[in-house]
Amino acid sequence: MDWLTENWRDILVAFGVTIEMCLLAGLICLVVGFFLAALRVSPIPLGRAVGGFYVRTVRNTPLLIVMTLFAFGLPELDIRPEFHVAGWFGSDSNSDLLNFNVFFVFASSALGLYTAAFVCEAVRSGINSVPVGQAEAARSVGMTFTQTLRLVVLPQAFRVVVPPLASTLIAMTKNSSVAVGVGVTEAAFMMKKLTNDYSSQILAIFVGFAVGYMVLVALIATSANALERRLAVAR
DSSP: OHHHHTTHHHHHHHHHHHHHHHHHHHHHHHHHHHHHHHHHTOSSHHHHHHHHHHHHHHHTSOHHHHHHIIIIIGGGGTOOOOOOOOOTTOOOTTOGGGOOOHHHHHHHHHHHHHHHHHHHHHHHHHHHHSOHHHHHHHHHTTOOHHHIIIIIIHHHHHHHHHHHHHHHHHHHHHHGGGGGGGTOOSHHHHHHHHHHHOGGGHHHHHHHHHHHHHHHHHHHHHHHHHHHHHHHHHO
């Protein structure tokens, strides 16, 4: 277990980077996904066309290609957001794991925008599950499309979309490991580094990092189950 006892702090920092990436990407995918879902059910043909084009294009493009385009394509256009934070487990001047650079920003954005297409479809399916009469009744009393969607349809649809949204966020968490391909020093990056440094303990390293990802997934699933039960009681 030398790989763990000698590197536990860097492993925690790497998982901290993964968590922060997932939080940022999760925020992006939920905001953009709900907006795309609104476009997909919009009465405006152009809105439906734009939403449909985005979903079809992104869902048929591998995530690694999207991340690569963001991480290496946008800097060619001189778009280079960069910042530095201390990280979740304190600062360490000897560790570059704490440098949240342009690769982190672009990888998180790419992950969020990619996942937004799947969030959109989950939310759209929930919207379509609400009886049409609900929207018609709202419009009959003078509500606009935006008001109908926000005050009548989405609150009912949200009860239905919690499980598929949880599945989408779980998939996003696992997909965050793709960021290793663009140089983000998250959990998968650390796992790759440790397997190179401790080649005789590869199996233990794989199992250890798998357990780490399982904990993250379990947190999402537990939160989703609690939210689903709460909404079921409030129904």
